[in-house]
Amino acid sequence: PEAADxxxxxxxxxxxxxxxxxxxxxxxxxxxxGKTGDNAPCVIHDMKSLMEGEQFINCRQMPFQEQQQTSVxxxxxxxxxxxxxxxxxxxxxxxxISGQEPQNAVELRFFQSxxxxxxxxVREVTEFAKSxxxxxxxxxNDQVTLLKYGVIxxxxxxxxxxxxxxxTLISYGQIFMTREFLKSLRKPFCQMMEPKFEFSVKFxxxxxxxxxxxxxxxxxxxxxxxxxxxxxxxxxxxQETVLHSLELQLKLNHPDSLQxxxxxxxxxxxxxxxVTDHVHLIQxxxxxxxxxxxxxxLQEIMKDLY
Amino acid sequence: LKEKHKILHQLLQNSTSPVDL
Numbered sequence: 001p002e003a004a005d006x007x008x009x010x011x012x013x014x015x016x017x018x019x020x021x022x023x024x025x026x027x028x029x030x031x032x033x034g035k036t037g038d039n040a041p042c043v044i045h046d047m048k049s050l051m052e053g054e055q056f057i058n059c060r061q062m063p064f065q066e067q068q069q070t071s072v073x074x075x076x077x078x079x080x081x082x083x084x085x086x087x088x089x090x091x092x093x094x095x096x097i098s099g100q101e102p103q104n105a106v107e108l109r110f111f112q113s114x115x116x117x118x119x120x121x122v123r124e125v126t127e128f129a130k131s132x133x134x135x136x137x138x139x140x141n142d143q144v145t146l147l148k149y150g151v152i153x154x155x156x157x158x159x160x161x162x163x164x165x166x167x168t169l170i171s172y173g174q175i176f177m178t179r180e181f182l183k184s185l186r187k188p189f190c191q192m193m194e195p196k197f198e199f200s201v202k203f204x205x206x207x208x209x210x211x212x213x214x215x216x217x218x219x220x221x222x223x224x225x226x227x228x229x230x231x232x233x234x235x236x237x238x239q240e241t242v243l244h245s246l247e248l249q250l251k252l253n254h255p256d257s258l259q260x261x262x263x264x265x266x267x268x269x270x271x272x273x274x275v276t277d278h279v280h281l282i283q284x285x286x287x288x289x290x291x292x293x294x295x296x297x298l299q300e301i302m303k304d305l306y
Numbered sequence: 307l308k309e310k311h312k313i314l315h316q317l318l319q320n321s322t323s324p325v326d327l
Contacts, residue, residue: 126317136318141307144314228307297313 006245009133010215013242016131017214020124023173024210025161031173032164041169041176046184047106053175107189108291115295117170118155122147122297125154129221134238139231146235148301149226152278153271154217160200161213168193188284195274206263212253215246216264220271276306 018024030036042056043049126147130136135143162169167178182193208216222239224232250260279302285292294302308315 122314123317126314130318140315140318143318144307144311147314147318148311300311300313303310 003248006241006248009241009245010211010249013132013214013218013245014211016128017210017217020127020131021158022124023162023169025208025213026210028161028169028173031169032162032176041174043167043176043178045178045181050106050110050181056175104186105291107185108289111189111285112293115298119295119297121155121158122151122301125151125158125217125221128217132218132221132238132242134234135222138234138238142229142231142235145226145228146221146223148305150221150223151301152275153220153268156196156199156271156274156278157203157213157217157220159196160203163197163200163204165197165201168197188281188288192278192281195277199270199274203267206257206260206267207254208264209253212246212249215242215249218242219246220268223268279305 031039031041034040042053044053129143129147129150135146138146159168162173165179167176167181169175170177179193179197183190219239219242222235222242224236224239229235246264247261250257250264254260282294282298282302286294
């Protein structure tokens with residue numbers, strides 16, 4: 001009966017994962033391996049193709065967009081225009097990239113667009129967290145703490161399937177941006193993605209599927225060692241159950257990968273350093289880029305994080 | 307903590323996307 005309960009939990013979290021995350025691993029890998037035929041992503045590899053990429057997006061309907069979803073975020077922080085994700089605004093943000101625009105501004109605006117998508121992704125992760133049995137029964141302050149400390153780790157894991165050694169899918173899989181192009185941006189923008197590529201290429205060799213990912217993400221959210229938690233015991237109890245479910249899932253789904261569970265536990269530790277470095281880089285950006293506006297939701301999450 | 311994280315708090319409390327799996 002216990003194993004049956006753990007399997008039921010795995011199925012529940014997998015359904016929630018499919019419901020709340022718009023682009024999961026299976027379709028992503030199909031896009032990256034060129035199995036989507038006519039729907040191949042537009043490739044951005046230099047400034048010219050960056051501008052063409054915007055045109056490409058403006059000509060296509062953005063998938064997975066629901067007005068209801070975007071309105072939650074806009075209402076949440078005073079309706080800043082940058083959080084709108086509708087096709088009227090395009091993937092890059094509020095206006096078109098003009099040929100005369102200084103390169104500095106291009107990088108900054110691209111960064112702002114990444115922030116918009118990240119904020120939307122935080123909302124998706126929040127909904128997923130709320131679907132974890134017992135999560136919404138936790139002290140509300142602890143729910144906030146778990147999300148504050150867990151959400152960037154979750155986003156990095158969700159980003160991994162979008163990446164390969166040569167680049168990353170963005171804009172819901174409609175664009176492939178090359179790693180070399182990202183490395184060619186001016187400092188410190190060029191330093192932002194490289195650590196994520198290094199992590200993701202290794203993480204992808206573990207070959208988790210979407211049902212494994214759902215359980216792993218839930219484990220990342222339910223960590224009893226986040227700073228400032230008020231009531232650790234119920235969180236640890238929840239995490240223990242999800243960890244057992246993950247262990248069983250991996251045994252059944254990857255019978256030949258004997259150390260997979262242990263490797264995933266190690267990845268949980270590795271992620272903390274990547275997040276720390278990321279937050280420090282954002283703090284550096286805030287100091288050096290006078291025109292930069294950090295999204296209010298991301299600001300909340302990163303303030304006093306590490 | 308809730309005061310310092312108003313948007314996160316609101317996302318946690320909002321009921322526009324009920325978990326109706």
